[in-house]
Amino acid sequence: MTIQAPEQLVPDYQTSWQGLSVAALSKRFGDVEALRDAALSVKPGEVLALVGPSGAGKTTLCRIIAGLTDADAGSVSIDGEDISGLPPGLRRVALMFESYALYPHLTVRENILSPLRARGRNRELGSSSIGFDELLSVLEISHLVERLPVALSGGQKQRVALARALIQDPRLLMLDEPISHLDAKLRHKLRGEIRRMLSVRQHPSIWSTPDGLEALSVGDKVAVIHSGRIEQIGTPEEIFQHPASIKVARLFGDPPINIIRGELSGEAGKAAFVSASLKLELSPLLQELVQDRTRKNIYIGVNPTDIHINSNGKFSGSLYSVEAFGKNYIVTVQLSDGEIVKIKTKDPMEKSIGSEILFNISPAGLFLFDGEHGTALAPKSHLISGVFHERGPEQL
Numbered sequence: 001m002t003i004q005a006p007e008q009l010v011p012d013y014q015t016s017w018q019g020l021s022v023a024a025l026s027k028r029f030g031d032v033e034a035l036r037d038a039a040l041s042v043k044p045g046e047v048l049a050l051v052g053p054s055g056a057g058k059t060t061l062c063r064i065i066a067g068l069t070d071a072d073a074g075s076v077s078i079d080g081e082d083i084s085g086l087p088p089g090l091r092r093v094a095l096m097f098e099s100y101a102l103y104p105h106l107t108v109r110e111n112i113l114s115p116l117r118a119r120g121r122n123r124e125l126g127s128s129s130i131g132f133d134e135l136l137s138v139l140e141i142s143h144l145v146e147r148l149p150v151a152l153s154g155g156q157k158q159r160v161a162l163a164r165a166l167i168q169d170p171r172l173l174m175l176d177e178p179i180s181h182l183d184a185k186l187r188h189k190l191r192g193e194i195r196r197m198l199s200v201r202q203h204p205s206i207w208s209t210p211d212g213l214e215a216l217s218v219g220d221k222v223a224v225i226h227s228g229r230i231e232q233i234g235t236p237e238e239i240f241q242h243p244a245s246i247k248v249a250r251l252f253g254d255p256p257i258n259i260i261r262g263e264l265s266g267e268a269g270k271a272a273f274v275s276a277s278l279k280l281e282l283s284p285l286l287q288e289l290v291q292d293r294t295r296k297n298i299y300i301g302v303n304p305t306d307i308h309i310n311s312n313g314k315f316s317g318s319l320y321s322v323e324a325f326g327k328n329y330i331v332t333v334q335l336s337d338g339e340i341v342k343i344k345t346k347d348p349m350e351k352s353i354g355s356e357i358l359f360n361i362s363p364a365g366l367f368l369f370d371g372e373h374g375t376a377l378a379p380k381s382h383l384i385s386g387v388f389h390e391r392g393p394e395q396l
């Protein structure tokens with residue numbers, strides 16, 4: 001299987017494309033390459049979740065699209081019109097700033113309504129927006145309307161900034177980390193509520209977040225950005241099931257995927273992954289990879305939910321730590337070579353730290369990545385023959 005490169009997902013937007021299209025955007029701040037050749041597209045009514053770790057380039061990309069930062073190269077188009085040269089005020093792009101950017105001398109009400117008044121509109125609300133009162137009620141800030149920003153907590157300021165973005169009727173809406181500073185309960189509620197509001201809008205939306213699981217839950221499509229490069233664009237299912245690289249895979253899952261370095265071996269005509277403490281037999285379909293010596297060093301990835309503690313398990317390690325999260329436990333196991341593996345289980349762990357833990361790895365849960373660049377080597381269905389070797393490489 002070939003993983004779809006980001007540029008293949010960008011349409012020929014020159015004339016017919018409806019929605020947002022970004023092509024070959026690059027931006028440097030001195031030595032820092034904040035964006036490199038970024039390309040993506042978002043259709044009307046679609047939500048693109050832009051996910052990446054801190055410093056990946058999410059805010060820079062949003063600011064360039066809004067016209068607040070100049071790109072070194074590339075273009076931004078909406079509905080086929082190149083808006084790269086337009087000043088921010090003429091783009092009709094609403095951006096909720098990660099830093100909130102509230103006017104300190106205006107009340108909450110005035111802040112929220114400021115973009116509509118600034119544009120001299122007769123009507124207060126955009127046609128696709130929900131009502132002012134309803135919006136404030138959903139965001140749980142109705143009681144704050146007459147306050148100044150100085151009298152708000154960080155989470156309250158964030159919701160005011162969010163309301164100010166959501167009340168507009170733009171050609172494109174961008175929310176830069178809209179719920180990152182809220183408590184878990186409110187974050188959970190608003191994730192669904194905002195997603196619901198966006199799903200009935202006619203314009204494209206971008207929702208930027210450092211949280212992989214949030215991106216999977218809110219995006220019709222997910223774009224993964226890392227070190228200024230768009231690593232992969234796809235549906236949430238595609239991104240989760242077929243991450244294009246270790247960088248992508250590591251953003252999803254709680255706790256994140258386990259990555260273990262080892263080698264491909266082709267002894268006796270059988271493809272296998274071998275590390276200092278594990279040996280897994282791989283599918284014969286991977287023989288070609290084994291013969292390609294440049295890929296001898298590889299990484300496997302396995303999600304914590306795909307490792308199962310079992311008294312008859314074929315692999316072993318020593319118990320390093322246990323964390324309890326309500327019904328789930330995160331069990332950390334140290335393998336014989338010092339490698340750490342996280343296991344997510346519903347079963348309480350009764351053993352003491354340092355005890356031997358036996359486990360199996362679910363064949364369907366394995367990913368294979370190139371040892372040099374960390375790019376995906378094969379779809380999961382090609383990875384495992386269903387046979388696991390006995391515990392420890394010394395027994396092979």
Ligand SMILES: Nc1ncnc2c1ncn2[C@@H]1O[C@H](COP(=O)(O)OP(=O)(O)OP(=O)(O)O)[C@@H](O)[C@H]1O
Binds near residue numbers: 029033056
């Ligand atoms: N005005 C600036 N001057 C210098 N460097 C900058 C500037 N703005 C951004 N950068 C750098 O560009 C890179 C991308 O920053 P950006 O704010 O776009 O990342 P981000 O993904 O939004 O991060 P976060 O999630 O922490 O907000 C970072 O290395 C950042 O330090």
